[in-house]
Every structure is written in C-alpha cells, then in structure tokens.
Amino acid sequence: MNQEWYSVDEISTILKLHKKTVQRFIREGKIQGTKIGRNWMVSPNSLAQFAHQELSTMPNELEEEREEPSMEVTTHVTYKGYSLYKASSISNSIMAALAEPDPTRGHVDFNFSYQESAQTARYSFTGDCDFMIQIMNMFKNMSLNQD
Structure with missing residues (x-):
C-alpha cells in the first residue's frame, strides 16, 4: 500500500503553526513522526490523531506560537x-x-x-x-x- 506522508513544512501549513513548533511537537511525541533520511515525516493517521486529541486540549499554547500576519x-x-x-x-x-x-x-x-x-x-x-x-x-x- 502506498501511503502519503507529510513533511514538517506541509504540517506547519496545514496546522498554521511555525515549523519549529511542529518539530518540537514531534520531538516531544505530541505528533508521531518517522525520520526518513534527514527529514521528519508524519503519516495522515498521526496527523489526524494529533488534530483530534491535542488541538482540543492546548489552544493557548498554539495561539502563542502562531506568527503574526505581516507585510513587507x-x-x-x-x-x-x-x-x-x-x-x-x-x-x-x-x-x-x-x-x-x-x-x-x-x-x-x-x-x-x-x-x-x-x-x-x-x-x-x-x-x-x-x-x-x-x-x-x-x-x-x-x-x-x-x-
């Protein structure tokens, strides 16, 4: 079975989080990731599990991590x-x-x-x-x- 994997950059876009926050969540085990070569990859199941369980319990932490909109x-x-x-x-x-x-x-x-x-x-x-x-x-x- 060919399974789709998400990179840290893709997850950061999906969750609207800074990529360093996504990397920290993977290191802390909040998001289950697999290291493929030098990159962390996350399965759709792991992403869904995180979204359903973790997001509902920590909104304040995520709000602080979001980047402010800016324009240059x-x-x-x-x-x-x-x-x-x-x-x-x-x-x-x-x-x-x-x-x-x-x-x-x-x-x-x-x-x-x-x-x-x-x-x-x-x-x-x-x-x-x-x-x-x-x-x-x-x-x-x-x-x-x-x-």
Whole structure:
C-alpha cells in the first residue's frame, strides 16, 4: 500500500503553526513522526490523531506560537546619469540613516548596485509600508532639490 506522508513544512501549513513548533511537537511525541533520511515525516493517521486529541486540549499554547500576519514591500529606485562618486555618496547617506536606531522601523533590507557602463545606480529596499513611504518621500525631496 502506498501511503502519503507529510513533511514538517506541509504540517506547519496545514496546522498554521511555525515549523519549529511542529518539530518540537514531534520531538516531544505530541505528533508521531518517522525520520526518513534527514527529514521528519508524519503519516495522515498521526496527523489526524494529533488534530483530534491535542488541538482540543492546548489552544493557548498554539495561539502563542502562531506568527503574526505581516507585510513587507520591496521597491527599487534607479538613477541614470550619476557618477559612481555621487551614487555612492547617496548610498552612504542611506546606510547612515538606517544605522540610526528606530524601534518603529522594523525589519529593513537595503542593497545598492552601480553599473559603470550605463552610469546607473540602483537602490533596493524592503520594509514595511511606513518605511517605504519615508524612503519614497526622501527620494522625491532629493529630486525636487536637484531641479
């Protein structure tokens, strides 16, 4: 008989739990798992048993483990006709601003690249919506100040 098995990632999606929580439940024996190679796998019967028995007895623990919904936005700003010096100067200013502690900012990624042959600078940002609004306003003000 060919039996379907679920990976830790699949179970975490089904149960809406973080995968580390699923792994912990397997280690603690709350979910019966079988190690196949380097991966833990769970049979449909074991998953059903856990869902019927354990979920009804521990809702508070599971609620604490769920990840909060979040959204990140990624944007790219491209400037053409800038020298490497000017583009790097802007990048350094951005990095200095991002280095300042700001507890409201959350997770932020910043990347900078420069294509010498086209004299094109590309600034890439990932962060929450409020951060993106600040970044776009900063670039808008830079553009207005150049005119």
